[in-house]
Amino acid sequence: MSWRHGFRSARPARRRRRIGCLPLLAIIVAVIVLVAAIALRPRALPQPQSIAAAPPKSEVTHLRPVASFASIGDPQARSLALFAEAGRVIQHPRCMNCHPRNDRPTQTNAMRPHVPWVSRGPDGAGEPTLRCSTCHHAANFEASGVPGNPEWKLAPIEMAWQGTSLGEICRQMLDPARSHMDRAALLHHMAEDELVGWAWHPGGTRSPAPGTQAEFGALIKAWLDSGARCPA
Amino acid sequence: MSYQLVVNGRAHQIEEDGQTPLLWVLRDTLHLTGTKYGCGIAQCGACTVHVDGQPMRSCSLPLEAAAGSQIVTIEAVEGPEADALRAAWVKRDVPQCGFCQSGQIMSAVALLRVKSIPNDDDIDQAMSGNICRCATYNRIRAAIHDAAGSSSSPANPA
Numbered sequence: 001m002s003w004r005h006g007f008r009s010a011r012p013a014r015r016r017r018r019i020g021c022l023p024l025l026a027i028i029v030a031v032i033v034l035v036a037a038i039a040l041r042p043r044a045l046p047q048p049q050s051i052a053a054a055p056p057k058s059e060v061t062h063l064r065p066v067a068s069f070a071s072i073g074d075p076q077a078r079s080l081a082l083f084a085e086a087g088r089v090i091q092h093p094r095c096m097n098c099h100p101r102n103d104r105p106t107q108t109n110a111m112r113p114h115v116p117w118v119s120r121g122p123d124g125a126g127e128p129t130l131r132c133s134t135c136h137h138a139a140n141f142e143a144s145g146v147p148g149n150p151e152w153k154l155a156p157i158e159m160a161w162q163g164t165s166l167g168e169i170c171r172q173m174l175d176p177a178r179s180h181m182d183r184a185a186l187l188h189h190m191a192e193d194e195l196v197g198w199a200w201h202p203g204g205t206r207s208p209a210p211g212t213q214a215e216f217g218a219l220i221k222a223w224l225d226s227g228a229r230c231p232a
Numbered sequence: 233m234s235y236q237l238v239v240n241g242r243a244h245q246i247e248e249d250g251q252t253p254l255l256w257v258l259r260d261t262l263h264l265t266g267t268k269y270g271c272g273i274a275q276c277g278a279c280t281v282h283v284d285g286q287p288m289r290s291c292s293l294p295l296e297a298a299a300g301s302q303i304v305t306i307e308a309v310e311g312p313e314a315d316a317l318r319a320a321w322v323k324r325d326v327p328q329c330g331f332c333q334s335g336q337i338m339s340a341v342a343l344l345r346v347k348s349i350p351n352d353d354d355i356d357q358a359m360s361g362n363i364c365r366c367a368t369y370n371r372i373r374a375a376i377h378d379a380a381g382s383s384s385s386p387a388n389p390a
Contacts, residue, residue, distance in 0.1 A: 114276065116361040129358035135274040144292040146274045147314050161341050196371050 063088065063211030064223045079229035085221040086190075087166045092209045094199035100155050105154055111162070124153040125187060142204030147203055149210035151195040155178065170230035183224055191217025235299040239264065240308035250296030255279045257295055257306060266306040266334050270363070277362030278310035280335040287342040289361075298322050311346040316379035325376040328366035336362050340376050349380050 013158060031131070064085050072078035078135070097106045103120045104113055121127040137148040155161075158178040161169050172178045173186055189196060191213065199209040204227060222228075235246045239262060246257055253272075257262045258281070267290060270278030274292035281290045282304040290298075317340050320326075327333045336359070343350055343358040350358070355373050364372065 053378060075301070089365075116277075117361075119357060122346070127357055128345050129350075130361060131286065134287055134361065135289050137293060141251075141253075141292055143251060143294070143295055144273050146292045209264050 007156055032081060043107065063209040063215040064213065064216045065220060069222065070146055075226055076229050077225035078230055082219055082226060083170060083224040083229065083231065084166070086216060086223060087198070089209045089211065090161070090169060091217045092199065094202055094206065094209045096161055099159055101160040101162045103157070106162070120154045120157070124156065142203065145204050147198070147206070149195050149198045167231040174228060176228070187217070187224060190220040234297055234355060237299055237303065238301070239303045240305060243248040246295060248295055250294060252295045253291050253359060254281070254293045254295055254359065255300045258290060260308060264305050265309055268331055268334055273314065276332065278332045278335040280338040280362065282342065287339050288341065306338060309341055313341045313379065316382045317341060317344070317375065319382070320375035320378035323378065324371050326368055326371045326375050328368050332364045336372055340379070343376070344380060347378060350376065
């Protein structure tokens with residue numbers, strides 16, 4: 001007994017509390033998760049969103065009536081003012097999108113390149129392998145949102161408007177070599193052409209051109225009658 | 233209202249609203265589900281069918297506009313171009329998920345009927361309206377080249 005007692009005295013008892021690594025790691029991870037959960041908790045619950053019953057109506061803007069230009073005494077200044085007012089339509093995206101500077105139409109009010117990639121083709125209505133009529137038909141189709149018209153096609157490249165000034169557009173319009181129209185045909189195109197008229201009835205949420213086609217046609221007629229002056 | 237629709241050579245009397253997209257009629261009424269709904273806004277080409285020989289997006293074509301036309305879907309497209317494309321598709325193992333492929337093939341058939349030996353630009357242009365989310369475009373293009381080399385379209389020289 002003494003030997004055993006002495007042996008114990010020579011090596012004092014060292015009671016080690018053995019704690020494994022895994023419990024410690026679990027505690028650390030739990031603390032991290034708890035802190036992250038507190039830090040990342042949503043400050044507000046997601047709220048349900050309702051879908052509008054109908055697409056928002058685009059704002060209608062008006063054109064100045066021709067009569068309001070009568071007060072401009074100088075015929076040249078009146079002609080220029082009439083064309084400037086008509087230019088609000090001419091330079092509207094509904095018109096400019098079909099007068100691109102290259103073979104690819106643009107779309108939306110941002111006048112971004114048409115998606116998918118399409119090209120005007122030999123007749124302005126698409127390449128034989130990808131016609132406009134692949135998607136665009138005789139009327140706007142609300143189910144798909146794709147606009148349409150029986151005459152859907154691009155203006156000839158000689159009548160590229162994008163990237164040009166209103167004055168240059170004016171000179172293009174009056175040049176039969178580029179517009180392929182005399183003044184009577186030009187007036188008809190602006191005042192009565194059904195495809196041009198689409199710009200006031202574009203469907204969906206597209207913003208229409210200002211005023212009405214009749215008001216626009218009256219402005220063009222008054223401008224032609226007043227000498228068809230072009231801005232610089 | 234009632235519309236007569238000729239699909240894959242068979243006449244059908246369809247009792248639907250005239251503004252119903254042709255795609256819904258094909259899939260839900262006639263149960264021709266080979267034509268796929270992809271986007272519904274004529275942006276992806278998965279719903280392409282032939283209407284009087286022209287490729288059209290059936291999601292963007294109202295029933296009333298399709299009535300009276302000859303409509304061909306992937307279930308019945310045939311001819312030397314279709315045969316050649318089918319063989320090339322198998323040989324090249326073109327599809328990945330496959331969802332867009334019926335539309336791809338319908339557009340490719342229409343391309344080869346217009347241009348029997350298309351170059352890369354012709355293919356890219358004709359197929360630009362057909363999107364593949366698996367990005368199998370290189371295999372599609374290669375398969376069209378293969379098919380163009382093996383199909384005979386004497387009526388449509390390049």
